[in-house]
Amino acid sequence: xxxxxxxxxxxxxPGLARVRHxxxxxxxxxxxxxxxxxxxxxxxxxxxxxxxxRGWDSDFRSFEQAPPARVVRHIQDFVGTHSPxxxxxWTSSVPHLQREVGEVVRYDGVAGSYxxxxxxxxxxxxxxxxxxxxxxxxxxxIELKGKTAATAADVDQVHAYARDLANYHRxxxxxxxxxxxxxxxxxxxIQRAGHVQVCPPHxxxxxxxxxxxxxxxxxxxxxxxxxxxxxxxxPSLIQAARTLFHSRRVPRLWSSLANTDAAVDGIxxxxxxxxxxxxxxxxxxxxxxxxxxxxxxxRMAHSEExxxxxxxxxxxSAIYLSGNRSLVQVLQYQFRSAGGGGRAFVRGVKDYIQTYxxxxxxxxxxHVIVFDEAQRAFDAPKVADAHKLPLAxxxxxxxxxxxxxxxLPDWCVVVGLIGSxxxxxxxxxxGIGQWADAVRGSADADSWTVHGPPSxxxxxxxxxxxxxxxxxxxTALRAHLATDLDLFVDxxxxxxxxxxxxxxxxxxxxxxxxxxxxxxxxxxxxxxxYLRDRYADQPDKRFGLLASSRDKALDRSVPAHQRFDTxxxxxxQAKLLGPWYVESEEHPDSxxxxxxxxxxxxxxxLELDGVLLGWGTDFVRSGGVWDMSRMTRYRKSxxxxxxxxxxxxxxxxxxxxxxxxxxxxxxxxxxxxxxxxAVFLQRVGFQPL
Numbered sequence: 001x002x003x004x005x006x007x008x009x010x011x012x013x014p015g016l017a018r019v020r021h022x023x024x025x026x027x028x029x030x031x032x033x034x035x036x037x038x039x040x041x042x043x044x045x046x047x048x049x050x051x052x053x054r055g056w057d058s059d060f061r062s063f064e065q066a067p068p069a070r071v072v073r074h075i076q077d078f079v080g081t082h083s084p085x086x087x088x089x090w091t092s093s094v095p096h097l098q099r100e101v102g103e104v105v106r107y108d109g110v111a112g113s114y115x116x117x118x119x120x121x122x123x124x125x126x127x128x129x130x131x132x133x134x135x136x137x138x139x140x141x142i143e144l145k146g147k148t149a150a151t152a153a154d155v156d157q158v159h160a161y162a163r164d165l166a167n168y169h170r171x172x173x174x175x176x177x178x179x180x181x182x183x184x185x186x187x188x189x190i191q192r193a194g195h196v197q198v199c200p201p202h203x204x205x206x207x208x209x210x211x212x213x214x215x216x217x218x219x220x221x222x223x224x225x226x227x228x229x230x231x232x233x234x235p236s237l238i239q240a241a242r243t244l245f246h247s248r249r250v251p252r253l254w255s256s257l258a259n260t261d262a263a264v265d266g267i268x269x270x271x272x273x274x275x276x277x278x279x280x281x282x283x284x285x286x287x288x289x290x291x292x293x294x295x296x297x298x299r300m301a302h303s304e305e306x307x308x309x310x311x312x313x314x315x316x317s318a319i320y321l322s323g324n325r326s327l328v329q330v331l332q333y334q335f336r337s338a339g340g341g342g343r344a345f346v347r348g349v350k351d352y353i354q355t356y357x358x359x360x361x362x363x364x365x366x367h368v369i370v371f372d373e374a375q376r377a378f379d380a381p382k383v384a385d386a387h388k389l390p391l392a393x394x395x396x397x398x399x400x401x402x403x404x405x406x407x408l409p410d411w412c413v414v415v416g417l418i419g420s421x422x423x424x425x426x427x428x429x430x431g432i433g434q435w436a437d438a439v440r441g442s443a444d445a446d447s448w449t450v451h452g453p454p455s456x457x458x459x460x461x462x463x464x465x466x467x468x469x470x471x472x473x474x475t476a477l478r479a480h481l482a483t484d485l486d487l488f489v490d491x492x493x494x495x496x497x498x499x500x501x502x503x504x505x506x507x508x509x510x511x512x513x514x515x516x517x518x519x520x521x522x523x524x525x526x527x528x529x530y531l532r533d534r535y536a537d538q539p540d541k542r543f544g545l546l547a548s549s550r551d552k553a554l555d556r557s558v559p560a561h562q563r564f565d566t567x568x569x570x571x572x573q574a575k576l577l578g579p580w581y582v583e584s585e586e587h588p589d590s591x592x593x594x595x596x597x598x599x600x601x602x603x604x605x606l607e608l609d610g611v612l613l614g615w616g617t618d619f620v621r622s623g624g625v626w627d628m629s630r631m632t633r634y635r636k637s638x639x640x641x642x643x644x645x646x647x648x649x650x651x652x653x654x655x656x657x658x659x660x661x662x663x664x665x666x667x668x669x670x671x672x673x674x675x676x677x678a679v680f681l682q683r684v685g686f687q688p689l
Contacts, residue, residue, distance in 0.1 A: 053121030061112035064102040103205035115222040126540045137216035138176040148185040150198045153533035163515030262470040274411045275309040284452035286418040287473030288486040293417040297370040318368035323349040327605040333578025374416030398438035484510045489657045493650045508685020519665040520686035524562045543610030544591030549599035550631040551616025564597045600652040611660040621676040
């Protein structure tokens with residue numbers, strides 16, 4: 001059916017006559033929070049509910065002919081408790097969708113066998129999609145909003161639904177998934193907003209006919225699509241860690257996407273060989289931010305293999321250590337909240353060295369020691385400061401861990417997880433070369449074998465090195481398969497000039513297509529409203545404010561209503577950072593309130609679904625280069641020295657820009673010194689709100 005025919009057929013959209021007065025709180029609100037009313041059936045028939053979460057599913061013809069009250073009743077049973085206004089929204093929206101589906105069937109009889117699904121709940125999540133239509137060989141995702149026009153948040157929301165089905169639904173990987181936004185008060189032609197079709201309600205049938213390509217011989221199978229295990233979403237780091245804590249099993253999808261199985265299997269082989277030969281191993285696992293390195297470490301810490309091979313009885317023969325205080329605090333809070341021993345699950349590096357370092361002489365129970373962000377290990381001057389030691393007595397953290405490993409009676413494996421461009425603290429700039437120096441200078445250097453990917457072999461001259469490509473993780477999980485994120489951010493913030501703006505804008509376009517949105521605002525209120533609107537119906541999502549620790553403008557130089565709360569005293573309280581990340585909006589300290597911001601130090605190693613980053617004046621674009629002259633200066637503290645403050649600032653913004661799973665929104669304050677930054681960010685792909 002061509003569009004001209006459709007326009008002649010219904011110039012005044014008579015099919016919408018009975019829903020013209022539906023308001024914003026009505027037609028668009030099909031999604032509610034409730035419990036699934038699971039009804040199991042042995043065969044799929046019209047008007048029945050299967051075990052997968054949805055309010056209704058049937059073929060198009062049955063949906064068109066069904067009494068609206070019956071459809072609404074199924075939705076009510078699925079949702080559970082609901083308000084009168086919610087009931088009115090269903091009674092208005094269901095007849096409208098039936099009319100549009102009926103138009104498609106009348107002009108294409110084959111379409112009668114297509115499938116209509118209402119209130120499709122994404123398994124293992126709280127999100128529900130208003131409508132999903134299964135056409136001949138494609139999937140249409142529909143969100144209805146009671147508005148006259150599309151907002152950026154609405155567009156990005158439906159795009160995210162389509163992205164997640166395409167990435168995580170078994171039957172959508174090789175099929176077209178079309179996101180359609182229907183502002184129910186919209187008039188005029190069908191429009192396009194990025195990768196989303198914005199359609200007036202009376203033209204929905206036109207668009208459905210247009211996107212139904214019938215280009216594949218195999219049709220969509222509704223039973224397969226609606227099966228309970230068809231959709232396997234990507235968990236957050238905290239969700240995956242919680243699963244490991246309770247079951248010692250990694251979520252299947254994360255494992256397959258990150259290819260962490262290969263790395264973990266390789267480490268298990270090394271552990272078995274070390275135990276059998278009574279030798280010591282240093283294993284280095286590399287990867288871009290968000291590639292799953294921490295997951296590898298958590299899996300090893302909860303593996304049963306070290307316990308089975310240990311020569312001594314101990315509560316656990318493996319331990320996960322992190323120098324990232326924020327990560328430790330948040331994970332410990334999560335596990336305490338779940339009724340577990342958070343402190344036993346994950347420990348801080350400083351505490352471990354105090355307990356088992358050279359000065360103590362204590363011998364640990366752990367044959368497998370996992371050190372997260374090993375490239376950021378403190379050098380000797382920083383250790384002297386942290387532990388209040390004379391410099392002459394201090395050893396670097398790698399030296400301490402090699403010495404601890406050598407005190408174990410027979411064998412030990414130290415697993416170092418290596419990131420790139422994440423050094424943000426003074427004393428972290430020495431890199432992985434410290435580990436080579438530690439092994440080379442140890443008391444029993446000949447008993448050590450170093451394992452790692454080929455990319456780090458040059459750092460270990462003169463040592464026994466075994467190259468293993470499986471120890472390199474090169475796919476970013478955090479960005480939903482948007483593997484260009486690391487390249488984009490690296491090109492954006494690196495000190496090297498000039499910038500290849502064409503290449504950056506191409507990478508930004510790839511990110512947008514893959515569902516990672518880059519947004520720019522100059523008004524903080526607009527930026528906050530975008531995130532609140534974007535995740536209004538998704539209480540399980542987490543979004544929050546981030547800012548650089550070296551900025552002096554966001555909480556001082558802008559009007560009061562545009563300021564960030566960057567009070568360090570709040571961030572330094574361990575008991576508050578856990579709730580900020582973990583708790584829902586009902587908790588006063590939840591990040592979703594957008595009241596308090598965190599910095600690169602509290603954000604590193606953790607993630608949010610959406611980020612609102614305040615771009616400070618400590619890192620501004622001026623004269624075609626990054627200008628850091630306005631930042632709070634680094635001051636010498638104890639023995640530690642700053643080697644390259646410019647690189648530390650670039651790394652800080654690299655961390656801040658790689659925390660989001662869905663959307664990275666940047667707020668650039670309306671200050672003269674920030675104008676060049678705003679222009680540059682927009683030029684390389686950040687879309688203004």
